[in-house]
Amino acid sequence: MIEPDKLHTFITYIQLEKNYSELTIREYENDIYQFIQFLEIEGVKNLNAVEYVHTRLYVTNLYEKQLARTTISRKISAIRSFYKFLHREYNIRDDAFQSLYLPKKETKLPHFFYEEEMEKLFEANKASDPLSVRNIAILELLYATGIRVSELISIELRHVDSSYGVVRIMGKGRKERYVPVGDFALSAVEDYVLNSRPKLMKHTSHTFLFVNNRGEHLTAEGVRYILNGMMEKASMHSTIYPHMLRHTFATHLLNNGADLRSVQELLGHVHLSSTQVYTHVTKEHLRKTYMNAHPRA
Known part of the structure; x- marks a missing residue:
């Protein structure tokens, strides 16, 4: 796995300093881990080598899996947060995400009981x-x-x-x-x-x-x-x-x-x-x- 120590440090950060819920932490960890797996398949050697083309390809891959827009948005947000943290703590480039837009939210109305x-x-x-x-x-x-x-x-x-x-x-x-x-x-x-x-x-x-x-x-x-x-x-x-x-x-x-x-x-x-x-x-x-x-x- 590419630089697992950095993912571990980020998870500790959102747990202790950001006070995210257990569910959110679990989702962030899974989302970032899946992105890292994708990078490994694409032959990316380290987190600093990620380019805009990789992020666009990853989002396309998510759409091809027919995931809900809300799920795709959450995954992009998790990875963006991870890279903001990396940029601040390790001076790792995060420009690959600056032009990446979140998909528009679906206008599904919430279900309720009468x-x-x-x-x-x-x-x-x-x-x-x-x-x-x-x-x-x-x-x-x-x-x-x-x-x-x-x-x-x-x-x-x-x-x-x-x-x-x-x-x-x-x-x-x-x-x-x-x-x-x-x-x-x-x-x-x-x-x-x-x-x-x-x-x-x-x-x-x-x-x-x-x-x-x-x-x-x-x-x-x-x-x-x-x-x-x-x-x-x-x-x-x-x-x-x-x-x-x-x-x-x-x-x-x-x-x-x-x-x-x-x-x-x-x-x-x-x-x-x-x-x-x-x-x-x-x-x-x-x-x-x-x-x-x-x-x-």
Whole structure:
């Protein structure tokens, strides 16, 4: 592998100094490693020998694999960041990337559940066994707050403040925010903490809020598995993923009169443009309502 020590140093930098999430670090490492593999195939001997023709060829290669534009953009951004770091720390040329443009983002609207679908999901999964109580608490909290799955699994018991009705969230880039939680979600979480979590903990001991059936810290993969199981129980055949509940949270708030700036703050978006995609969803919702309801539509 071409100069593995430099990749290792960069990964350490984004982990310790930039405080990137584990998922982002893993993606960056994979993206850069794949680029280095491509360079080796092309006969490039070191990182300083990369020319614009190599970067263009690599991007063409990515398009030929029919990857999503968002994936290609992420890969280019990861490699650009790597080379900026190399230029600063080792004086390695990064001009091969200066004329490289990111592909335009696809204008896909986020998928979300309608309110009736959420009700069906909650109703079908009501039960008193420890795992069902935990699952409802997870669903309620994701829908009530719009937090990311990485944020959900990072919540500790001390982060939930029932008296004020808020939960402390550690977001992207280690940015902290407090998110309000409604009565339904608070009640579900309290029921889980008092009656289910102690039964699931068995002989383990830690402070994370959500645990698996062995009492261990619940993972992101575990949350996805739980949500898929809840969908099956509700006989809902559409796909679910944790971010879909985040989309649902934002869409329902805007549909019911919340302003965009408030939703931005609740979601923890740095830029308003990240939140504005939901205005397209609400406009589409209004258009469908009009087309279905107006006698001469």
